[in-house]
Amino acid sequence: MNSIIQFMKRNYKIIVLVLAISIGLWSFIPKGQNDPEKDKLLLELLTFVIEKGHYSPAAIDDNFSKGIYKDYIDAIDPSKRFFLQSDIDEFSKYEFEIDDEIKNKDLTFFDLTYYRLIQRMEESKEYYREALKNPFDYSVNEEINTDYEKVPFCASVEELKDRWRKQVKLSALASLVQKQKVQEDIEKNKNKSPEEKLAEFKTKQGDKLTKEAEDKFKENLNKKDTFSHKSYEQMEKQTRESTLKSLDDNFTFIKDLDKEDWFAIFVNTIATRFDPHTSYFAPDEKERFDVSMSGKLEGIGARLQKKNDFTEITELISGGPAWKQKELEAGDLVLKVAQGDKEPVDVVGMRLDDVVKKIKGPKGTEVRLTVKKPDGAIKVITIIRDEVEIEETYAKSSIVEKNGYKYGVIYLPKFYIDFENKDSRDAGKDIAIEIERLKNEGVKGIIMDVRDNGGGSLKTVVDIGGLFIEQGPIVQIKSAAGKKEVLFDKDPKVEWDGPLVIMTNEFSASASEILAAAMQDYKRAIIIGSKQTYGKGTVQNVIDLNQFVRGNTLGDLGALKTTTQKFYRINGGSTQLEGVSSDIVMPDSFAYLKMGERDVDNAMPWDKIDPADYNLWTKQTNFELAIANSKKRLEVNPQMKLIDENAKWREVRSKEDVYSLQIDKFKKEQKELEDSSKKFKSIEDYSNKFQFKSLPYEEAQMANDATLKEKRNRWHESLSKDIYVEEAIHVLDDLQSGSAKKELTNKLKKDKAVKS
Known part of the structure; x- marks a missing residue:
């Protein structure tokens, strides 16, 4: 949500004065990327600013520590695809110790979870690759529960492998059913005359049909039909290959994150425990915030937020490409993102910043979003990126x-x-x-x-x-x-x-x-x-x-x-x-x-x-x-x-x-x-x-x-x-x-x- 922008400047000046006196004493700080001294400084600076400037700062005690512990584990493994129950048992020793670590600028809990997460992510690559090697048997009567909050962490590696198998199977199954439906529709309509197809299109569109849409449909009718029938085996293989590529792309993206990126998540977890609207902006995020204040951007014109393991569309910017198109809407969950006609990348579980980077792009380029509608339906939406004009934010x-x-x-x-x-x-x-x-x-x-x-x-x-x-x-x-x-x-x-x-x-x-x-x-x-x-x-x-x-x-x-x-x-x-x-x-x-x-x-x-x-x-x-x-x-x-x-x-x-x-x-x-x-x-x-x-x-x-x-x-x-x-x-x-x-x-x- 947008905040009411700063108003009481007198209080702000008091914070600045106190901090200038206190923190100005630090000097000759050693330089280095991912330097633990920088992390410790950030912890001290963050908590000091909040404690002195927050309207009603929560006490940094065991209860505060418990909240950070839960939120942080949820943030780095929201779908419980990486950590084992044995990891959680080990981490839980720090559930009521994080408050003391913050005060002492101790990074033990963060270091433990960070290095374990990197290890588990590397192991997980083999789990999904193994699951996608051979054809899935879709005749087996089994199901998957995607309510990750209620699903426990896996007790063993074998159980974790099976969770990965089911999750990638669901992704491949949804793609397979969609491909079959498209093929059936094409087969059903291929013998119809252009006039019949146009009449059917007009009936479906009703009063929403514009002249531009009708002209575009006629143009497509005149194009040479390049459709070739695919067998079940071909489509099944294609969905597994597509799912594998999406996951590999996802993990490649994650691999690009350094320790500083993960530490920013940890710090933000601490900040948001004070209240939902207190948060930490890492340097890249601050830069994006500054750009957003200029009022111009190139993309689809949608605001996003993280919702458990998913990225949710929270708002369409009036006048933007998505708003004009009328297919994307608030409440949609983004499952996959494709650049033009390239293979879609699975973004479930991906960091919000990374999803945004995939969706944003230069004016005139095409992006395809696979979204889950609030009613559960899965839909692929194609949007041509454009400049989102500031005029549409005005009355x-x-x-x-x-x-x-x-x-x-x-x-x-x-x-x-x-x-x-x-x-x-x-x-x-x-x-x-x-x-x-x-x-x-x-x-x-x-x-x-x-x-x-x-x-x-x-x-x-x-x-x-x-x-x-x-x-x-x-x-x-x-x-x-x-x-x-x-x-x-x-x-x-x-x-x-x-x-x-x-x-x-x-x-x-x-x-x-x-x-x-x-x-x-x-x-x-x-x-x-x-x-x-x-x-x-x-x-x-x-x-x-x-x-x-x-x-x-x-x-x-x-x-x-x-x-x-x-x-x-x-x-x-x-x-x-x-x-x-x-x-x-x-x-x-x-x-x-x-x-x-x-x-x-x-x-x-x-x-x-x-x-x-x-x-x-x-x-x-x-x-x-x-x-x-x-x-x-x-x-x-x-x-x-x-x-x-x-x-x-x-x-x-x-x-x-x-x-x-x-x-x-x-x-x-x-x-x-x-x-x-x-x-x-x-x-x-x-x-x-x-x-x-x-x-x-x-x-x-x-x-x-x-x-x-x-x-x-x-x-x-x-x-x-x-x-x-x-x-x-x-x-x-x-x-x-x-x-x-x-x-x-x-x-x-x-x-x-x-x-x-």
Whole structure:
């Protein structure tokens, strides 16, 4: 999640001063790669910075040690494919000793686990190579459990070999079934005429078929058919060879990692035990962080995170290649990555950084991702990399009409700001401009959409909140020293005083939660969305560790992102863990999955402080009526019931981790999964019947900018299929005052009479 960017500079300066005095005493440090002195220095520096600067640093004791032990073993062997139970028994002697080792700058536990891991990895190469030598017998009735948290470590080498055999067999089986399905489809369609194939393609695509897609399909029909039938034996051999190559590539990649890379993992495990948002940036990671702040990158436009042994797509960047293509989506697990038409590489178990390196690449090049969908389906997705434009991180707005009223929709993907240039655009300035533009178009209500908005600048939240109220507090901040500060909107001007709806979901975090909470506490806006938002009520600073060491000859020490503050609602409650509860709760596909801050074991606790002094908004008289009307609509809405049913189905599917390795049973399982998911296809095909359009200034730009036009058309298309936006429009309509509705009715009658 994006953090609220540094705000309380006074506390930061105190940390710098203390560290400069303490660490500046070190000098004449010996130079050398993977030097243990550098590792010891990093440990001391890391813990000192956190203990002095963290909002509420955990005690480095036996309980802390236990948490590090578990997290670190999970990090380096998440699928339990390397270590034996005898190794774990040996490591467990240090389970309650790591805290003492940190204090004494002792690297015994790390050295033991590191050298043992390298040894076990080398041995594992022989296990999978041996398993892939001969054809698999897919008639054998056996299965594999991929819930690695519940699977124990292997008691013997023979048991470990069998685990490897089953895991590579599953990978090969999935590829084999996919190849068979493709071949069957080709065989089935080869005798059809081009006209029949095109008609079938159009039927499958429905209203999603674009002229470009149709032209591309016709072009492929005219190409010479190079398909050659392969026997079962040929395909079976091909899948084993492909699996072997992927694993060899994976291990080659791992071999390139040095001891310093593995030590960075250990250090980060220590950092994240303080809280989920405190973490260590190794030098390479810090460099990538700096690049990301520039706002431009070349790749597919997706954010990734590690989820057990898998890499998960957490977000698609608006305007990026993956977003445009519409096949990849949040929640997908990346299993394999291929460069163009080359053999795919198995990335399960691979480090996140390494997966990112494989997925990123120059503009115009092709990458193919094999992903596991949230419903369990396996799909290969081809994406052409491109430059991901910063423009799509900015606010944008649209207009929609209902019952003669115009309403505005403002989408804010993040709370952005340029700290280096105060004259540059930021979220606060841009939202004010969008509101003014919407007012000029005569809108009678505004929807602020901060769904999937992970946060950003605290200053912009205060600025945006101030657009909707008269002078007053927006958020309260409490520092590590216990000092409280209330951040106010001091401008008496109200940019928008009409009906307001704020849309959130479980991925709305940090700054998004501040805005929603403030508007809810003032009774200024109705909050529509998931049961609650993410629940991140903390502030982080990114601190370059190199600035604190005088005479450093050891090289780059990286950086530390640490939690320095907590923020609170103006009513005194924290958004930490609990998030912001919606006034109108709408079910979504992820409602029953564990995704929020509350699902992390070492998240900081919820608490509260004294409320700030503020006055409720009194200009919205039918607030409660609009909420009641919405709840009545949702209770009888069949689409809402289907979405809730789909969410429960996804929860059940997420817990099904046992796969059959018998080919007929595996095919049956996949077919049943495919059939059961068809019930929910209408969720994707839903249309709310509203027409969305750009503002006049943007219409003029789109006339000369095909790319912008395509982006806005896609956004408007998504809005027209969005049941949540539909309900927000209904709520805005219910918020219109009786006198305003009467005035509009008279105007419409008058206009009709004039036309007659």
